[in-house]
Each structure stands twice: as structure tokens, then as C-alpha cells.
Amino acid sequence: MPSHVKTSRLTALPEDLIRDLIAARQARGWSQRELGSKVGLPQVHISGIETGKVVPRFNTLLDLVRVLDYDLLLVPRSLVPAVQSLIRDQQYPDTGAIDEGERPLYAIDDPEGRRDS
Secondary structure, eight states, rough: OOOOOOOOOOOOOOHHHHHHHHHHHTTTOOOHHHHHHEEEHHHHHHHHHHHOOOOOHHHHHHHHHHTTOOOOOOGGGGGGHHHHHHHHHHHHHGOOOOOOOOOOTOOBBBSSBBBBO
16 A cells, blocks of 8 residues: 555544434434344444444445435535535525525526516
8 A cells, every 4th residue: 555545544433424324314213223234233333333432334334324325425625515505405495595686597587577588
């Protein structure tokens, strides 16, 4: 392995990732035991992951997110805010109130209510 590549292991998953895993499991109405059975892990291992005491291997993490109908992606850091915004918009579509003067991208009515031609 090249000397510039660090091989240190994570000491914990990022807290937001843990929160998202828990929320995804709960949204499906699954217990830790049910999630564990779907990926072949004991409940105590799922508990350890969700409390930050266990850092799963990459393959295990990939199995978990895919069973929860998510995926892992590499996103350039400069694009993270845009991706997070898209995720928020998808999760909370009704909270995207339009400010005065702002119009949807594909609006067919003008501000006075006339149809565009």
C-alpha cells in the first residue's frame, strides 16, 4: 500500500450517520432485532452500531443502508450542501414555502394569474 494512504480505522461512525440509520430503521417500524435478522447480525451488534460503541466494517454498513433502502455515495465536499438540500426537499416536500416574488422553475401561471403562452 502506498505510504501516503492512511489505514487508520474509524473510532466511531459520524453522529449524523448513526441518527439517519436509527431514523430509517424506525421509519420502517423495525426493531433492532428485525434489522439484524435482515442483515445477519445479532441485535446486540445493531445496538452497538446505533450507540457508537461498534464501528461496522464497510460491507456491513453497506448491507445495513441497502436493507433500509438507502445507498452510500462518494460526493465531492463542494457538492455536499447541494445534495443535503435535495435530500431535505425530498424528505419534507410540503415545507418548501415559496417566498413572495419567487416562482417555481416551471410555473405556468404568471403572478397575476394569467396563463403563459
